[in-house]
Amino acid sequence: MTDKKRTETDWQDLRVFLALCRHGSLSGAARALGVNHATISRRIQSLESSVGEKLVERRPDGYVLTPAGTRTMEIASSMEAAAQGIARGGDETSLKGLVRVNAPPALSLAFVIEELARVPTVYPGLDIDIASDLRSISLDRHQADIAVRLGRPLDGDFIAKPMGRMDFGFYGTPRICAQIEAGMEPVFISFDEENADMPDATWLARNYPKARVSFRANNHVGQATAAKAGAGLALIPHYVGRRERTLQLCKMPVEPASREIWILTRRQDRNNQPIRTVADFLMESFSNNRQLFEA
Known part of the structure; x- marks a missing residue:
């Protein structure tokens, strides 16, 4: 004791x-x-x-x-947070401090990092720390101040706001897509064995149970890279596929439903100006790029 x-x-x-x-x-x-x-x-x-x-x-x-x-x-x-503000000095009303953001790896690599990199230029007193983990890290333990999640959270003392939806499609090289349109059985790219329980992977296994998976990677950006090399069709979000000029969208008989994108902050941080500012910045970024994410 x-x-x-x-x-x-x-x-x-x-x-x-x-x-x-x-x-x-x-x-x-x-x-x-x-x-x-x-x-x-x-x-x-x-x-x-x-x-x-x-x-x-x-x-x-x-x-x-x-x-x-x-x-x-x-x-x-x-x-x-107070110590960080004191260390920066300056005008009391200016925004200062470190804001930690967590988002899935592909979403971070293909969108969030590029958007958040503009924050220190717009708000010179704000610093960003982004963790792009496939498995969510904890807001409760203050590992992050802001979390971007796919699907609405069902528990926790959080403020959760919708930021839009994420639609998916099958992307491949023009040659692969032409072969499939001509009647060839599709060969897929999916998640690695450790992450076989991810929603995309389980949907693919359920709807195409006999199909071969020729290549596995732990995030959508890696899967898109494999698709560019001709390994097969990748079931990836449109925001990833549309940015790859060597890939095209291949229509398939069945495609997965949309997933909602949510932003989470701790309720106790609702008056924390740096966190609110970065959260609002992210929400505006998603709103301005809605056409990139939706079918």
């Missing part, structure tokens, strides 16, 4: 604690901060001693926050 006696809190302990919250492991936090595991462990013990409560519990799959840890994380995150 942690001693309930409280001592003065060290900001460096809080900084290490936030890193552990975001990465979920001693090794991840150590890599992020450039220190060793022992330093992370020592700092967490020091912080627990200072607040007088247990903040994290070790599980087989990583560290999880206790209720006290969740409360401490919220406070530490606010302190971090």
Whole structure:
């Protein structure tokens, strides 16, 4: 049990604690901060001693926050945001700070990164950190401030806003498409075995159960690259296929339904101006490029 006696809190302990919250492991936090595991462990013990409560519990799959840890994380995150603003100086009314964004890898590579790269030029005090993970990272653990998701979230204390829809099609080289139109059985490109449970992959397996999958990659951009090389037909979003001039859309008997695109922010951040500004920027970007995403 942690001693309930409280001592003065060290900001460096809080900084290490936030890193552990975001990465979920001693090794991840150590890599992020450039220190060793022992330093992370020592700092967490020091912080627990200072607040007088247990903040994290070790599980087989990583560290999880206790209720006290969740409360401490919220406070530490606010302190971090304030410290970043102070460090930048300047006019109090100017926008400053780091905003973390999470989006699926293909969406990041083929659209979001290019759009968000304009943020620091429009708002010189704002910095962007984008994580393009196939598996969603946590807003609750402050790994991200903004998340772009496919499909409406069903739980969590988030503000979720729709940004449009994503339509899909089969793309291939003109030669591949001509062969299929002439009656050749299609050969497909899909997700790798580790990600065979992705909605696109399961839809393809269900609707074309006997078809050969000649090439597998873990994101749509990689699948489009394989399609350009002639490996087969790739079931990819239009925003990826339309940007590849050497690919064309091939009509198939059945095609998947649209998926909704949503943007999520934490409800507690609704008055955080940097986060709101970047979220609004993203929403406008999707709105202005709706024709790229929809059939």
